[in-house]
Amino acid sequence: MHLPSLLVLAASLVFPLATGQSTNTNAQIKAAVNTVDETMHHVGPTVLTIMANQTLSDRTLSAQFDTLNRVWTNFDHTITSIRPSSGSTTVHPTNDECSTVLGESVVLVATSLSGIKASGKVPSFPNLVATLDPIIANGLTHFNTTLRNGLNLTAIIMIDARQFLVAEGFTATNHALGF
Template identity: 40%
Template sequence: MASASSLTARQTSNTNEAINKIVSDLDIAMHKVGPKILTLQAQQKFSDATIGEQMRILGTAFFKADVSLARTPVSSGSTTVRPTNEDISVIYGEVMQLFSSHLSGVIPTGAVPHFSDMVKILDPIVANATLQLNITSPGSLIFVKRVMVDARQFLASEGFNSTSAALGYPI
């Protein structure tokens, strides 16, 4: 059983710098994978193999973020010291917007017949990272939910139900 003093110490430390690094690394991964997906689409090279590889890379990036965030003590956060809580939320919001926009063109092509199977694997990984961010950086999803209002339609239509729920949208 944890003592009150150890809980207080954990809850009063600002770990935003560590959280920001984790979320920024995920953003970098999304900025690498996203253009690859768009290039595959432009070149009409969508297939289970080509998109499957990109989904695997995304899964690895979100899983790494989830594990890293789980190892980071809960942040007391800050609204004045950089990186602020808002800085972290903005970056994660961008990650989720890019995630949604880059994958939104896959199903309409009909070229990736097993995309829904890939989504079933990736969805809980993205949802877990999203939930863990909100645990490690309490309240961080408030902004993300707002910026994802339009993209939630994509999440629902493509089967990202756990991710949608993690962001606070009804399923």
Template identity: 65%
Template structure:
């Protein structure tokens, strides 16, 4: 008799909570322009950094504005994604989960590769300070992406397997941790 009452009480509680649960919607279409913007920014900033380095004009004065642009872009990504409902995602409807992850992965690869070797040049004495400002910003944007697009960083992790060495060398510890390394 006690077991029956326990089962009935549990069923009553479960049915009251079941009515509260709402299915998630596919919000990938709202996520896409946000991640596209950070990728577009990195498609400009990355080559700018490489040009500065190749032209032998690398310095705190020339690199700081590029870091500011990256900080602004990744902050906007985090903030924008925080305003989007968690996506149920899709593997068939464009933009798919993989489409979004590839764009984010591309942006992070551009950060890693464009900054590779800057520290070793010694031409930017405050490089560690610049990285310590950008690193938590990128990590926060990546974590928010993984929240808004659940498990979205799984493919980004795979994309970054080779390029993460540059993040390690330049001191992006929080970004590496956010990517699961």
């Protein structure tokens, strides 16, 4: 073995493959996605109940947005701390499972908040959205990095529901989804 080959061998031992090239971190990704999804399954129906009870106001909605801001911020921080996944289409959780659950979470954001802007009952709604929108967009962008191209399926799931994001002012989230 001559010196250049020996150096390449030594370098490969000292500097292993780049982060994420051989590690399936889907279980960690799915745990982060599940946290958002579980919260959305509580907040979404709560917002719809507030609207149905005709108690929609800055006060009642702000409390729900506080929860949304917290869970999506935590998601963004968590997803950026996970090594990029080599992923899997056969080992659970699969790439599609992670993307589908995240898509469901974003659908719940879109559909739960649909119509609030037009109702005029929450004057601070544009400000609430202006705070939450970039938080969700960052989380989605970082998810797409951690689970390479994971947003492809999420965007397909959002094709119909994205109209609600547009109507309510979630432009950064739409952009992160590729719309």
